[in-house]
Amino acid sequence: MAILHKENNFTIIDYRASAILYNFLVAKKIQGHFILPVNICPVVESVFIAAGITVDFADICPYNLCIDEQQLFDLLSRKKYTGVLLNHTYGVEVSFEELVKKLKSKYDIVVIEDKCLCLPDLKANNAVDLTLFSTGYSKFIELKYGGGIGITNAPFNKDALTGQIVKLSNNIEIVLNKFNVSFHDYISDIENLKEKTLTHKSEINEIYKNLLTAESLKSDFNNWRFNILVENKKQIIDKIFKEGLFASSHYSPLINDPSKFPNAVYLYEHVINLF
16 A cells, blocks of 8 residues: 545555555444445445445446435435445446535535546545545456556555455455555556547447437436436346346445445436446
8 A cells, every 4th residue: 555645635545445445444433334225336335344344235226226325315414424425336426525515514424436437537526535546457447457546635654554354245356555556667558558449448438328318318418328217127138148248237236235325226226237
């Protein structure tokens, strides 16, 4: 792990965003209950559990596919929460600025912004306590050695957990503070791939748009993958794989309950992420 101090922010790199998240939670001695969107990557939930934090879930909004604000504030009104994680579903570049202001004005609460499917831009919402980016497998910028970025407005002890291996509940292990790539090389590798990646995605998305306009999500949701909504999802995915091609279907709601999380369940049952 390395830390770069610039103006009011501290930028941290490690071999996975999950390692930065775990280190942040433990070093800051954060405990209690956190609210996560129910469509979050399961690794994120596992990190909170490994750090000794209890997790509750909120549904997603049908308009921006991110956390449902009404359900979020309903949960906050019922009991004491330590924090909230806000996730940019499919890398959508929605602004959480007003939401964070409202959260911070009403509650003594930690806010983490997960931008792991967004284009890493090293910019943070200064109102949040931690912003996460990722350059690991299947992310917007995918580097062969992985990598994650955390931007925080207050430093924490990056050395206390050096070398510690954390075993998550889904049999994934994260090793803390063992990223041997220099800050300069890491940022350079991101910049060197950025233009090529953006150009390639733009070319591919133009093909998809010409063929799948009626089925596609709005363009704001098609930065990471090109996403379509269909009725016969399983049959289409089976056909794609039969042709030797690939598609994905992220993320399955961590609680698959249509009565509590109807928007997240509906999205998962109908969405296909085209590569």
